[in-house]
Amino acid sequence: MTADIPMTTTTATAQVDKQAAPGKSPGAARGPRRTGRIRRIALPYLLLLPALLLELLVHLVPMAIGILMSFKELTQFFIRDWTTAPWSGFDNYQLSVDFDAPVGEALLHSFLVTCGFTLLSVGLCWLLGTATAIFLQDTFRGRGLLRTLFLVPYALPVYTAVITWAFMFQHDNGLVNHVLHDQLGLTDKPSFWLIGDNSFIALLTVSVWKGWPFAFLIVMAGLQNIPRELYEAAALDGAGMWQQIRHITLPSLRPVNQVLVLVLFLWTFNDFNTPFALFGKAAPEAADLISIHIYQSSFVTWNFGTGSAMSVLLLLFLLVVTGVYLLLTSRRRKTADV
């Protein structure tokens, strides 16, 4: 597939050379001009072709197959040739949403955990990112250093950041217990952070630590586009710093926030890297995010049909939320403009 790239490039360049010829001599015969026109129409499609083919191969076709697989009884016996697995209708879906049975109950629990986690993580990331961007808007000494520093968590590869946090959350030799128990005496005995209920807090902490600089980066970029005259006019009208933030900065950021919150939501909801690097293949129940739950249901128990059905349900949920979100926020923006 990678061979496509140079190929398309050369055909496109060759085409340009040919195309340039009729352009230079307006009196050329009708034939070449017509092929030139066809080529001009074809050119954008040719330019898009590599991207399109790759998206088809890696995203869209697998998605279609994933949807097909969700209607099959796909266990390890059929993995060599999945097409031979027997059709099972909506069995996989029924199994997934039967909340009284163990499989459905566990899925519902994982879904609710993911919702809570996503709301908190996105909220905190947005809050930290926006506050920091606003506080770093004016020049002061050390501003450039802080900005660079704050981007470090985002620049670190997920797994090294998570491994470091996993070390800090260790029961016997971790920093967190040392500070909370040994130094501050806040807990009676050292707590377990990577198993049991505390694992939710651990996961949330790591997720926010890693995620907020992205919000900071986007909001910082968004702030650059606010015209300075707005602030000057507000200052002339006697608006103080806090009022300027409330009445100019935050409203001006609304279009940026619309996209930022959506992207943060989708990434956090689908996040696999963080819980996988923190807990391994099986997450504790309190931090059982949906991606890792489905991974566990498919690859550890070798039941791919059910895993696919769960993924399709997840996709449908994300589609509905995204649609409703865009509808609501766009409408609000429109009424706000009027």
Next chain:
Amino acid sequence: MSSATSKPRSPMAAPRSFLWARRIFLTLLTGFVLVPVYVMISSSLKPLQDVSGTFRWLPSGLTIRPYIDIWSTVPLADYFVNSAIVASAATVCSVVIAVFAAYAVSRYRFRGRRVFTVTVLSTQMLPGILFLLPLFLIYVSIGNTTGIALFGSRGGLILTYLTFSLPFSIWMLIGYFDSVPRDLDEAALVDGCGPIGALLRVVVPAATPGIVAVAVYAFMTAWGEVLFASVMTNDTTRTLAIGLQGYASQNDVYWNQIMAASLVVSVPVVAGFLLLQRYLVAGLTAGAVK
């Protein structure tokens, strides 16, 4: 971003409450951000007994032993090479493909233009887990029928990762190319450049910050990915993302070595990112957030 390009909010002096809020907030945040970084660096220089017993803020003695041992405990150098090859190749391919696609969308009005952008962007929404197994099956069957080994090979991983960064790259470059004045490439066309000549000689140089930003993003995406690497690599093609877990599966967990390895693995990306961050902010300002 130099201070010349950033816009101070207002010429008037900030009130005391604002300055105090800023001071307290930024101090706390700096602590939160720095503690793990400090733990990573200091632990990587500690002898094993310091990281096995109760946590100590200051090492009992400094040693560079972990930095020597990491290479023999697990085949870190091999993982490093694999990650470097995969991430570089994915970045180059992704940027080239994104440049062509974004140019088409930015400069041509053609049927299906909107469908294309919406489709590409919406792939961001897909849960990775939904297409992980089908993709794995597709790669296996391509291997069985054509003999092209995609499953377990670096090629398959490159192919997968480059499509991960493609949607965001295309989206950002469309915005960036839109901000490059059309007169520039029209002048090039008049001068006898073809559309591709205009793209390569005029638009690409003018959009360099955006392209650098996209390249940084693509490299980081490939360097940090865990899910697909966990399924699609074997012993010889394992990347750092999975290889690093090798230190934890030893009988004793060598936390000092894990921290040293994490640091070694992070330095290339963090350094690259911090050096190029001003391009990323400039690229986002001109492209994505407009």
